[in-house]
Amino acid sequence: MTTNMRGLFDGGADFDISSTVSWHALVTHQQHVYSLHLRELFVMEPDRGRELTVQAGDLRIDFSKNLITGETIELLAALAREAGVEEKRDAMFAGAHVNTSEDRAVLHTALRLPRDAELVVDGQDVVADVHAVLDAMGDFTDRVRSGEWTGHTGKAITDVVNIGIGGSDLGPVMAYEALRHYRHPGLTGHFVSNSDPADLVAVLAGLDAETTLFVVSSKTFTTLETITNATAAKAWLLAELGVGEGDPAVEKHFVAVSTNADEVAAFGIDTDNMFGFWNWVGGRYSIDSAIGLSLMIAIGRERFGEFLAGFHAVDEHFRTAPLEANGPALLALIGLWYSNFWDAQSQAVMPYSNDMERFPAYLQQLTMESNGKSVTAGGQHVTTPTGSVYWGEPGTNGQHAFFQLLHQGTWLIPADFIGFANPVDDRLTADGRSFHDILMANFFAQTEVLAFGKTADDIADEGVPPTLVPHKVMPGNRPSTSILAPQLTPSVLGQLIALYEHQTFVKGMVWGINPFDQWGVELGKQQANALMGVIGDDAVPAPLPDSSTDAMVRWYREQRGRKA
Numbered sequence: 228m229t230t231n232m233r234g235l236f237d238g239g240a241d242f243d244i245s246s247t248v249s250w251h252a253l254v255t256h257q258q259h260v261y262s263l264h265l266r267e268l269f270v271m272e273p274d275r276g277r278e279l280t281v282q283a284g285d286l287r288i289d290f291s292k293n294l295i296t297g298e299t300i301e302l303l304a305a306l307a308r309e310a311g312v313e314e315k316r317d318a319m320f321a322g323a324h325v326n327t328s329e330d331r332a333v334l335h336t337a338l339r340l341p342r343d344a345e346l347v348v349d350g351q352d353v354v355a356d357v358h359a360v361l362d363a364m365g366d367f368t369d370r371v372r373s374g375e376w377t378g379h380t381g382k383a384i385t386d387v388v389n390i391g392i393g394g395s396d397l398g399p400v401m402a403y404e405a406l407r408h409y410r411h412p413g414l415t416g417h418f419v420s421n422s423d424p425a426d427l428v429a430v431l432a433g434l435d436a437e438t439t440l441f442v443v444s445s446k447t448f449t450t451l452e453t454i455t456n457a458t459a460a461k462a463w464l465l466a467e468l469g470v471g472e473g474d475p476a477v478e479k480h481f482v483a484v485s486t487n488a489d490e491v492a493a494f495g496i497d498t499d500n501m502f503g504f505w506n507w508v509g510g511r512y513s514i515d516s517a518i519g520l521s522l523m524i525a526i527g528r529e530r531f532g533e534f535l536a537g538f539h540a541v542d543e544h545f546r547t548a549p550l551e552a553n554g555p556a557l558l559a560l561i562g563l564w565y566s567n568f569w570d571a572q573s574q575a576v577m578p579y580s581n582d583m584e585r586f587p588a589y590l591q592q593l594t595m596e597s598n599g600k601s602v603t604a605g606g607q608h609v610t611t612p613t614g615s616v617y618w619g620e621p622g623t624n625g626q627h628a629f630f631q632l633l634h635q636g637t638w639l640i641p642a643d644f645i646g647f648a649n650p651v652d653d654r655l656t657a658d659g660r661s662f663h664d665i666l667m668a669n670f671f672a673q674t675e676v677l678a679f680g681k682t683a684d685d686i687a688d689e690g691v692p693p694t695l696v697p698h699k700v701m702p703g704n705r706p707s708t709s710i711l712a713p714q715l716t717p718s719v720l721g722q723l724i725a726l727y728e729h730q731t732f733v734k735g736m737v738w739g740i741n742p743f744d745q746w747g748v749e750l751g752k753q754q755a756n757a758l759m760g761v762i763g764d765d766a767v768p769a770p771l772p773d774s775s776t777d778a779m780v781r782w783y784r785e786q787r788g789r790k791a
């Protein structure tokens with residue numbers, strides 16, 4: 228396969244997804260589905276609960292409570308085919324340069340290939356490279372977990388601080404929290420990301436430098452927040468240990484995860500203690516690369532292997548299942564159905580798992596940094612809305628906060644519910660009742676009530692006063708997808724992440740955009756650097772171009788005791 232995929236991914240300057248036959252068919256079809264309520268759909272198709280459920284690895288994905296019919300799926304699959312989703316998927320897996328604006332392969336799927344798989348890209352044996360790094364991570368992890376790796380004063384490590392931001396933080400912290408049950412009992416993980424010093428200060432306050440290991444995670448090793456935090460952490464460590472800059476103590480307490488060996492060395496970290504990855508791993512697709520080092524230290528190399536195997540199971544499903552029965556593809560296409568044909572602007576994700584609290588935040592970067600684009604890969608302005616706003620909270624907490632709007636508000640907000648049959652531990656009961664059963668009863672109840680609601684007649688029949696009836700009507704017909712798995716294991720977490728990675732890809736491919744670059748975050752970084760000089764300088768700044776920023780900056784300088 229050629230590595231130059233510009234033709235396929237640019238789609239040709241004339242290709243406009245909203246002008247395709249399938250798109251027009253979906254516009255017409257939407258009017259038909261709009262006239263039906265989920266109550267009617269379940270009467271017309273009594274077995275749709277089973278028929279519209281797809282198995283992807285261990286994930287049981289029930290799409291039946293969506294505003295769809297069998298025909299909707301056929302039309303959406305036709306749209307995906309017209310957009311070339313299958314060819315683009317195959318090209319991505321094969322290592323083609325699908326990230327056209329940066330001329331890079333996109334191979335997070337290679338990070339979870341088994342050791343005996345084969346993939347050579349641009350002359351490089353990718354599988355061998357991946358497993359060499361995994362082995363190095365595993366060896367290091369074993370040494371830290373066993374106490375063989377010690378700090379400068381010979382004490383075993385008790386605390387691991389991951390310093391990173393964006394994809395170099397959200398994946399590690401989300402997975403560390405989600406896999407709480409699998410963590411090493413003698414090691415505590417901490418995550419510092421924000422350039423607000425409060426983040427680092429709060430973490431350092433509870434730490435003993437002698438037993439702390441910092442993992443500085445940054446693909447580029449130039450990210451302002453990460454380098455600032457790492458520099459401050461190094462100064463803290465040196466002061467706490469009573470040694471000076473350049474002291475070899477740093478090597479025992481700082482390791483790096485990066486693609487940039489020069490910057491790692493310049494920072495003062497021994498590149499023997501650097502775990503590498505490659506420019507074909509995007510930041511938001513990197514938790515399964517060396518960026519997962521702090522997670523591997525927490526859960527051990529075997530569990531990390533299971534985590535990767537989970538990703539791979541869903542990769543294989545995505546790669547081989549027909550679109551009509553393909554979990555990630557359907558999740559994407561039904562999401563796109565709401566964005567583009569029902570004017571839905573957001574997508575809620577509700578994990579019924581407290582340990583998955585950070586999953587919605589993780590998905591925000593994955594989906595919104597990927598698909599928040601308004602030009603196509605070929606540089607044309609898109610003709611359709613793209614990237615939804617992802618948000619959510621664990622159930623049941625969300626029920627007592629924003630579910631009111633989901634049930635009776637005016638916006639159409641499709642929601643993904645994620646739940647597990649078995650808790651990772653069920654030691655506590657409430658009067659003999661399982662906590663977990665209470666949690667899951669709520670999961671099932673919410674998806675049921677969102678779909679079917681309660682009519683004015685039913686409410687009146689209960690003797691509710693007529694003036695109160697309209698307030699109590701539950702319209703129903705609110706779509707949700709239920710994603711269930713046997714248990715939140717490392718493998719299942721990997722499967723869930725891969726599910727959302729691939730749904731993000733499919734959406735991007737239908738929209739014709741490049742989900743793998745993020746040019747939109749650059750200008751803000753440059754501007755912050757420019758303003759650093761303005762707000763921190765002794766000299767009174769020259770007038771700034773706009774009166775709002777100018778007045779704010781002068782006010783800020785005054786507050787900080789600087790000349791305004």
Ligand SMILES: O=P(O)(O)OC[C@H]1O[C@](O)(CO)[C@@H](O)[C@@H]1O
Pocket residue numbers: 392393394395444445446447448449450453510511596745748
């Ligand atoms: O790992 P790095 O290079 O520090 O980048 C951190 C994050 O910054 C971004 O580039 C956006 O600013 C993300 O894509 C990335 O995950």
